Amino acid sequence: MDFLGYDYDTDLNDSNYDLNEPCMQQKNTNIELVVGPYVHSIICILGLVGNSLVIVTYAFYKRTKSMTDVYLLNVAVADLLFVASLPLIVYNELSSWSMGPVACKLLRGSYSMNLYGGMLLLACVGTDRYVAIVQARRSFRLRSLRYSRLICGIVWSAALLLSLPTFYFYHWYEPSHKMYAFVNESNRTAELPHYVCEFWFTDNSTALRTKVAVPGTQLAVGFFLPLLVMVPCYGAIVVTLMKARNFQRHKAVRVVLAVVMVFVVCHLPYNVTLLYETVRMFQLYSCDEIDVLKAAKTLTQTIAYLHCCLNPVLYAFAGVKFRNHFRSIVMDLWCLGKRYIAPRRFSRVTSMIYVSARRSVDGSGENGSSFTM
Structure with missing residues (x-):
């Protein structure tokens, strides 16, 4: 399980393949049994409460009067939908996928779309803050509600486009390796139907291209692009604030640094793990190496999920x-x-x-x- 639910060990679903017995991945299983039901539940509750409060505030109290308001409202919507789909995906990954093929595509696709949308919108927030503070003379001309709504429409369209492989290639199917359980009546093993919701390919070339393109796009658009936008924008904001003679400037600088640091701390570990796995994708791993890598992805992914809970505090309630x-x-x-x-x-x-x-x-x-x- 990873940020987009992508399993890089997924078979190509070709009947000509000679399949070996899969690794047990005991370390990762033990971590998932704790992280899945408990830690993710806390993240979901905090994310739902925090982002719902932001949406309610904009809907009934504050209204969207500026470009920043439009961006923050869209970030809250993306994070809310993200954490709303998380418990369903976690539940079905800890057991057999029991929700059928339509829910498989919709949940995975919307999960990916909200991830991309949320990250790109954070880059938009950083750019908007840069224009408002560093380029204050131009801010009235550039920061209109019409432009902000147009930009949000472009962001969501881009997120949908980037998520098309997830919508298309995710399928609900029974994998080649079977699940077994002991039947007390006859003291023999009985085969249990076990369905998964994972990428499914019909040929090697499509599988290889997708297995490189999807994590590569996630790394480029879901992490490095927002980071490359946020760091210079917030850096220029800090320089401008330090020159200003305002008694609140130190508090504002602390908020800026917190925004950047939380983004890096939450997302850097997972993306480093994903980059390592992508680079070594076509190399052979031992079962122990696979287990350690999966466990590292599960832990770092959970840290990345925390950002959905912290966004309302950093961007709105501050x-x-x-x-x-x-x-x-x-x-x-x-x-x-x-x-x-x-x-x-x-x-x-x-x-x-x-x-x-x-x-x-x-x-x-x-x-x-x-x-x-």
């Missing part, structure tokens, strides 16, 4: 104005709950708290920013 809107959500939910729990006893108190809270929250952040910088 802003003063966004935090004020978040407090408004909490106050409204609290007031709504009190109204239904004890409508008679607390009606007047609730109304007074509600009005005062909304005034203080909405009035304190009008001059803030959707991003701390």
Whole structure:
């Protein structure tokens, strides 16, 4: 299991192949039994809550008034859909794929599409922040809502195009190696149907091209391109902020450094592992080497998933104005709950708290920013 659900040991599904017994991969199996049900569940819950709050805030409280808002809303949507599909994929990888061929293609394809879309949108956020801060004189002309929506449309179209191999080549099938279990009644092994959702190829040339193209594209577009955009853009932002005479500049610089460091720490280990595997793809591995590599991919992939939970904190809730809107959500939910729990006893108190809270929250952040910088 990896970032796109790509299994590089997948057979070519050709009946002429003489298949050896697959490696057991005990280390990776032990890690997956812990990471899959528990760690991924925590990531899914945090990602769903954080990104849902961002979407609710934009839908009912803040509205999208700038290019940054449009980008952050699309990042939250991509991350939300990403973590929503994660538990289904993890469940079906830990057991037999029981959801059929249509769900196989849709889940894997949308998983890939949201991954690419989210990473490209982070590059767009970095570019937008660079224009707004470093090229402030041009920002009013370049940072319009029309341009931001057009760019988001291009990003999602590119993500769909990059995910077409996943939609096309993923299939639901029963692999050549069979699964067996002991049957108590007869004390003999019985064959169990075991279906997987993996890449499936009809010829060697297509398999070889795809096995190189898919991880290569993921490395280039899903990591190196955003990194090459973010590092110079945020570097120029830090230089500009350090020259500014603003008491909040040090806080803004810390947020910038946190954005870059979290991106690198989360995604670099997995992409280094993926690059190593891609370079050595056609070399022979021992069973122990395969087991160690799979275990490393499982661990580093889980670290990469954490970025979906941290994006709302780094990009949205770090802003003063966004935090004020978040407090408004909490106050409204609290007031709504009190109204239904004890409508008679607390009606007047609730109304007074509600009005005062909304005034203080909405009035304190009008001059803030959707991003701390």
